[in-house]
Amino acid sequence: MIRRSWLSAMTAATCLTGWTFTANAAPLPASNPFAAESTLPYHAPPFNLIKDSDYQPAFEQGMVEQAEEISRIANNPEAASFENTIAAMERSGRLLDRVNEAFSGVYSANTNPTLDKVQEIIGPKLSAHEDSIYLNPKLFARVQYLHARQDALGLNAEQKQVLDVYYQAFIHAGAQLSDADKAKLRDLNTRLSKLETLFQQKLLAATKAAALVVSDKAKLAGLDDAALTNALNAAKDRKLTDKWLLPLQNTTQQPQLAALTDRETRQALFEQSWNRAEKGGENDTRETIATLAQLRAQKAALFGYPNYASYVLFDQMAKTPEAVHSFISQIVPALATEQKREVRDLQSLIERSTPKGSTSFQLKPWDWSYYADQLRKEKFNFDENQVKPYFELNTVLQDGVFFAANRLYGITFKRRTDIPVYNPDVTVFEVFDKDGSALGLIYFDYFQRDNKNGGAWMSNFVGQSTLLGTKPVVYNVANFAKPAAGQPALISFDDVTTMFHEFGHALHGLFASQTYPIVSGTSVARDFVEFPSQFNEHWALDATVLNHYARHYKTGAAMPAILVTQLKKAAKFNQGYKFGEVVSAAELDMDWHSLSASAPKQDVDTFEKTALSKMGLDTENVPPRYRSSYFLHIWANGYSAGYYAYLWTEMLDDDTFAWFEKHGGLTRQNGQRFRDMILSRGHTQDYGPMFRAFYGKDPDIGPMLASRGLADDTQK
Numbered sequence: 001m002i003r004r005s006w007l008s009a010m011t012a013a014t015c016l017t018g019w020t021f022t023a024n025a026a027p028l029p030a031s032n033p034f035a036a037e038s039t040l041p042y043h044a045p046p047f048n049l050i051k052d053s054d055y056q057p058a059f060e061q062g063m064v065e066q067a068e069e070i071s072r073i074a075n076n077p078e079a080a081s082f083e084n085t086i087a088a089m090e091r092s093g094r095l096l097d098r099v100n101e102a103f104s105g106v107y108s109a110n111t112n113p114t115l116d117k118v119q120e121i122i123g124p125k126l127s128a129h130e131d132s133i134y135l136n137p138k139l140f141a142r143v144q145y146l147h148a149r150q151d152a153l154g155l156n157a158e159q160k161q162v163l164d165v166y167y168q169a170f171i172h173a174g175a176q177l178s179d180a181d182k183a184k185l186r187d188l189n190t191r192l193s194k195l196e197t198l199f200q201q202k203l204l205a206a207t208k209a210a211a212l213v214v215s216d217k218a219k220l221a222g223l224d225d226a227a228l229t230n231a232l233n234a235a236k237d238r239k240l241t242d243k244w245l246l247p248l249q250n251t252t253q254q255p256q257l258a259a260l261t262d263r264e265t266r267q268a269l270f271e272q273s274w275n276r277a278e279k280g281g282e283n284d285t286r287e288t289i290a291t292l293a294q295l296r297a298q299k300a301a302l303f304g305y306p307n308y309a310s311y312v313l314f315d316q317m318a319k320t321p322e323a324v325h326s327f328i329s330q331i332v333p334a335l336a337t338e339q340k341r342e343v344r345d346l347q348s349l350i351e352r353s354t355p356k357g358s359t360s361f362q363l364k365p366w367d368w369s370y371y372a373d374q375l376r377k378e379k380f381n382f383d384e385n386q387v388k389p390y391f392e393l394n395t396v397l398q399d400g401v402f403f404a405a406n407r408l409y410g411i412t413f414k415r416r417t418d419i420p421v422y423n424p425d426v427t428v429f430e431v432f433d434k435d436g437s438a439l440g441l442i443y444f445d446y447f448q449r450d451n452k453n454g455g456a457w458m459s460n461f462v463g464q465s466t467l468l469g470t471k472p473v474v475y476n477v478a479n480f481a482k483p484a485a486g487q488p489a490l491i492s493f494d495d496v497t498t499m500f501h502e503f504g505h506a507l508h509g510l511f512a513s514q515t516y517p518i519v520s521g522t523s524v525a526r527d528f529v530e531f532p533s534q535f536n537e538h539w540a541l542d543a544t545v546l547n548h549y550a551r552h553y554k555t556g557a558a559m560p561a562i563l564v565t566q567l568k569k570a571a572k573f574n575q576g577y578k579f580g581e582v583v584s585a586a587e588l589d590m591d592w593h594s595l596s597a598s599a600p601k602q603d604v605d606t607f608e609k610t611a612l613s614k615m616g617l618d619t620e621n622v623p624p625r626y627r628s629s630y631f632l633h634i635w636a637n638g639y640s641a642g643y644y645a646y647l648w649t650e651m652l653d654d655d656t657f658a659w660f661e662k663h664g665g666l667t668r669q670n671g672q673r674f675r676d677m678i679l680s681r682g683h684t685q686d687y688g689p690m691f692r693a694f695y696g697k698d699p700d701i702g703p704m705l706a707s708r709g710l711a712d713d714t715q716k
Contacts, residue, residue, distance in 0.1 A: 001457040001505075001530075001633070027061060034058035034099045040419065041430070042441050042473050043462050045102040048420035052114040055103050059122045062096030063129040069093065070133055073142070080142035082153055086163055089133075090467055090516050100126075101461050106422045109445050109452050109477050111204070119197055127193040134173035135182055143167055158684050162516045165683065168315060174302070181302050188299045192292065199288045200453070200636040206283035207630070208450050210276035212246040212269045220244055222261040224385060229484045237450075248273050249479060250454025250632060252581065252623050255492065257369040258384065263361075270366035277629035278605070285629045286604040292635055293592050294601045301597035309593040309641035316525045317648065317687040324590060324644045330701050331583055331647070332616050334710040339576035339618040346371045349378070365623055372574045380573065382566040384492055390563075391496050392553040393446060393480065393489035400496070400549030401503045404539040408671030409507070410434025416441070423449075425482070431510055440464070440510050443475035446489075446499075447482035454479055454632065456498050458505035458533070464512035464520050472521060474509040476502040488553045493567065497537050504536025505529070511679040519683040526642035527649060528687045532679055534646070535653035541568055542666055572709040577622050579708050585624040586644040587615050589634045593641035604628055654703035655695055 028035040033049040035058075040046055069092035076084055107115050133139065146153065147167040150160055174185045213235065214220055220228060231244035238245060246256055246269060254273055260266045277285040293308075300311035309321040318324050347363050349371050354360040363371070377383050402413050412432045419428040425447045431439040443461070445452075455478075462473035478498055483489045505522060508529070512521030522529055539545045543564075550559040559567075591611040595602070608628045612619040626633065633639035656678075660670050677694045692698060705711040 001455060001502075001637070001639075028058060028095075032058055034062075034095060034102075037094070037098070041416075042438075042471050043098075044419055044428075044441055044473050045098075045105075045461050046420055047102075047106075047422045050102065052112065052118075055099060055115070055118050056122060058095065058099035059103070059118075059125070062093065062099055063125065066093035066096050067129065067132060070136065070139065074136050074138040076142075080145045082146060082155060082159055082163065085139075085142045085146060086159075086166055087467065087516075089166070090162075090465075090518060094468075096129075097463075101459075101463070105459060105461055105475060108457070110423050110449070111451050116201055119201075120194075123197045124190055124193045127189055131173075131186060131189065134170055134175060135185075137175075140170050140175040143170055158515055158519065161684050162519055165518055172303070172311075172314065177302060185299065185302055188295050188302075192295050192299070195288055195292050195295070196636045199285055199292065200632070202283050202285045202288065203277055203630055203632055203636075204451075204453060206277040206279070206285065207248050207250065207454060209283060210248055210272045210279075212248075212265075212272050213240065214244040214246070214265065215242070217244065219262050219265045220260065222259040223256060224259070226483065226487065226490065227256065227259070227481070229487075230481050233484060247448060247450070248276060248454075249448075250630065251625050252627060253365075253369055253625075255494075257366060258373040260370065263367070266366040266370060267364070274365075274623070274627060277627075285635075289592075289628060289631075289635050290601050290604050293595055294599070296593065296640065297595045297597045297599065307594045307596055309590055312593065312641040316642070316645075317527045317691075318644070321590060321594060321641070324586075324648075327648060327651075327701075328583060328587060328644065331579075331705070331710075334705060335576065335579055335583060336617055338710055339580055339622055342372075342574065342576040343618060343621055345375060349375050363621055365621060368577060368621060372577065376570050376573050380566045380569045382563075382570045386563060387493060387550075387559065387567055388490045389552050389554070390550040390559045391491050391493065392551075393491050393495075393499075395551060395553070396491065396496050396499060396549050397444065399551070400540070400545055401499055403548050404500075404536075404542070404545045404666070405503070405507065407544070407666050408539075408668065409511075409675055410668060410671075411439060411510075412436075413442075425449075438471065440472035440474065442506055442510065443473075445475065445477045446480050448479040452477070452479065456502050457637075458502050458509065458522070460509055460521070463517050464509070464514065465517045466513075466515045468517065472509045472512055474506045476506055478502065490553065493540075493571070496540050500537045500540045501533045504533035507536065508532040508679055511675055512682055513680045514682045514684060521682050524683045525645075525687060526639060527645040528652075530645050530649035531652045531656075534650050535656050535674075538653070538657045538660075539666065541571060544666055572707075575708045575710060576618075579710070580617055580619075580622040581625040582646055584612060584615055584617055584619050584622065585626050585631070586647055588612065588624050588626075588628060589631065589639070589643040590641060592628065592634070651699050651701055651704045652691060654707045655699050657707075658703040659695055 030036070032054050033046045034054060037043055038046050070089070073085060073088045073092070078084060103118070107119055143166055146163055150163055155163065174182055177185060220231065223231070228244065231246055234247055235243040235245035246254070248254060252273055254269055257266050257269060260269070277283060296308040300308040303311055305311040307321070313320055313324070318327065343363060346368065350363060350367070351360045353374070373384065398413070405411050411434060413429045414432070416428045416430050419441065421428060421443065423445065426443055426445045428441060428443050430441055433439045458474060458476050460472060460474050462470050464470060464472040478495070480489070480491055480495050509521040514520035546564060547558055550564070551557065588608065588611050612624070633643055639645070656674070663670055674694070678690065681690060702711060
């Protein structure tokens with residue numbers, strides 16, 4: 001997942017009514033670490049100097065400075081030119097960029113009450129600031145003037161794209177609305193900004209509070225020693241004596257459900273997850289999201305769109321909600337058939353496993369992972385715990401993730417211990433290009449913390465731009481269980497896949513080669529940005545790569561061939577569930593954002609039940625990966641009407657991997673072609689032509705269904 005910072009030139013403008021800039025505010029004192037550009041390598045944030053109290057004044061002054069810069073651009077008496085208008089906007093806001101990028105990264109991964117308060121205060125002000133840019137009529141007039149004459153300006157291809165992106169951003173932010181509608185927009189955006197912040201904070205608190213506390217160790221039968229130690233330490237961290245605590249991940253299913261033999265414990269853990277944000281009280285998110293959905297629909301109506309999904313998708317590769325629904329409809333038949341088969345198989349296993357004289361039971365969501373794991377062992381003689389000793393986190397990173405990147409792109413990595421970090425768990429590497437030149441920095445923050453948002457993501461501390469003279473400083477964040485002191489960090493193959501996924505995003509950022517920030521690196525559509533990351537997952541199972549990193553943490557021995565075969569077979573197992581939970585989440589997202597402005601505020605549980613029941617999928621046994629009430633992607637992280645992107649880009653990545661396999665697989669030549677035609681292009685051209693240039697034709701769904709084991713004989 002890509003984590004967007006608040007102030008992005010491509011985000012829709014939002015505004016706080018009545019908030020004004022203090023044009024003559026005093027500059028930041030030199031003691032504030034954001035007052036001047038960082039002197040660290042690559043202008044990395046000086047986290048050793050930054051205090052929580054430094055963020056708010058830097059935000060305030062950063063907005064003042066950019067407001068003054070924008071005013072000078074808008075009121076420039078000279079005729080508009082690309083240089084004095086578009087390039088000038090791209091150069092503006094350097095202080096604001098510095099503080100915003102650092103704060104966004106730390107707030108998501110290492111927050112505290114002080115930072116929570118900063119976000120509450122600054123979020124609406126940032127929205128107001130963005131509105132002051134995009135709703136400035138004089139500024140828009142200059143952009144509009146240039147856009148109408150672009151063919152006569154002598155622009156290069158990137159400049160033409162930048163001009164068009166800016167023009168569309170102004171239109172989409174409300175530049176052409178009437179004054180009355182602009183006032184309505186400001187009010188809506190104010191409320192939306194506050195509600196998104198409120199949702200994020202409620203969910204973080206709800207997820208922490210919903211961790212399952214167990215008093216009887218016997219109720220945790222099935223967990224291995226490392227998992228038990230982690231649970232015991234997690235309880236101790238919360239001052240709980242003689243208890244075990246299972247923190248929740250952000251998804252519906254929890255990893256421990258595959259191992260827990262006690263059905264009551266499984267049910268309790270599942271229900272804690274499913275109901276985490278629906279317990280009533282201050283952390284219940286339902287009222288917040290019902291209002292968010294309603295206000296988003298009203299905002300879309302101001303622009304003449306029938307619903308928020310249509311408003312969002314205007315610049316995506318899919319273009320329309322109808323195209324998304326058509327795409328998903330191609331998946332559902334084969335997926336529904338697979339789900340029915342898997343339910344039959346699991347129910348049969350339950351009945352075969354029930355001791356004589358005991359009563360069997362019907363499969364429930366909290367049983368699925370456990371019995372699927374048992375069935376996988378039976379079918380493939382495969383146990384997840386058999387492979388974990390071969391997946392030590394640092395070895396996977398350096399001998400797997402880095403190794404694959406070196407083989408494909410020629411890049412190398414060097415650990416940097418002199419770069420300050422915001423938490424001791426974070427490590428930093430410098431990245432060098434194939435010719436040995438410096439490419440950028442990457443931070444890794446892999447372990448779960450109570451003050452970290454759930455899931456995994458990538459973003460930038462510093463964006464790439466030759467105009468600004470900056471190289472990329474990127475980070476990957478995840479939520480893996482932290483081992484006890486002195487113990488190795490052994491991870492699951494799902495975690496391995498997550499590492500490759502997020503590093504795919506990092507490559508997209510590191511290979512950015514643009515002049516202008518607005519089109520640089522990962523500044524692309526939601527249904528394109530997950531393409532490089534999901535493509536990179538394929539190398540986790542490549543024979544050469546797997547053999548290089550899948551080494552026993554004690555002996556260094558390679559994973560036995562028979563275990564490799566079992567792992568690869570098991571990777572396509574249980575796709576009715578794994579694929580189904582994502583498809584149903586994508587449809588749930590689209591349903592929420594297909595509401596019209598005239599629709600009444602929804603009862604969340606009723607709406608969700610209705611939406612799930614009409615999908616044609618088994619959403620009772622296979623609930624969505626995220627329930628409405630804890631769907632962080634769509635309510636606070638910029639994936640509203642965009643969660644389908646994971647499916648859409650899976651189609652793109654499977655098409656691409658099929659191309660790689662046809663042309664020799666893991667080679668420098670193939671990697672260079674992918675880098676040149678996709679990873680280094682940013683948003684310098686439209687996505688359809690960019691993909692077709694690489695793949696040779698429009699994307700097709702066949703390789704994706706085949707990869708998931710869902711293709712019929714013709715598709716195979």
